[in-house]
Amino acid sequence: MILKIDFNSDEAFYLQLCNQIILGIATEAICEGDVLPSVRALADQIGINMHTVNKAYSMLRQEGFVKLDRRRGAVIALDIDKLQAIQEMRQNLSVVLARGICRNVSRNEAHQLVDEIYDLFSKGSGRRPE
Amino acid sequence: MILKIDFNSDEAFYLQLCNQIILGIATEAICEGDVLPSVRALADQIGINMHTVNKAYSMLRQEGFVKLDRRRGAVIALDIDKLQAIQEMRQNLSVVLARGICRNVSRNEAHQLVDEIYDLFSKGSGRRPE
């Protein structure tokens, strides 16, 4: 999996990393048990500081996406709290959909976007058949 | 429409204001032509600084939700660029849905959330006459 930083983005580097890795898990580009590069290796690879990568990894651990092991490094390990996940989605979707509704984005168009993204993410192998 | 600040939130005040106002437009609690409180009045009302409110209004103007008039103040005026709106939604939905997918939130559950929010916005707490 290729991780990159958009140095012109106004999004913090460590957040860019978090989102890319979470997207990677969702698209199964990386999956449970896989190991992420070490903080130093990834920092060198993408040209940022070690601590910035470490901050991303720590956040991923806190949110339950990876477990950090001194022996192996950062291992993908999902701690699934579906109820909490849905609650967070409800909050975030409200903000995203509200912006769309203000711009006359219809309910059907929102559904189409959801399908589009689910299709895009589940291309390849079918761990999740729905 | 009631605007409030969660002083314990980690979300910036001006972003809280932006999101609440956009939600207000989406739910039609406020609609095109309505006037928002002046930056000074709203700042006094919710107990924050004038410039913080001004920052929120400026961002709403830049994103095309209001127009600022020296005579009347901040007026809701939607500048609808649907294509751009959908493109932004695609980007934001990807991040939100990815987190859900990692937690085994199914496609149907995502659709249910979209419906739930659309229902809440269109039926829930419509326009309140002054």
Add this chain to the structure above:
DNA sequence: GCACCTGTTATACGGATTATATAACAACAG
């Protein structure tokens, strides 16, 4: 003209966050 209200701009300050840098530490593998 005058008082009063708009948004707007400028400047300044304290605090928090972001990213960097250097350094050291504990735990494990070979």
Add this chain to the structure above:
DNA sequence: CTGTTGTTATATAATCCGTATAACAGGTGC
């Protein structure tokens, strides 16, 4: 013992957030 892992501790510069005071330009009502 050497090298790797994550982790922690400082320190620094830059940026952002929120506040504060002040002034300005444009419009309203008297």
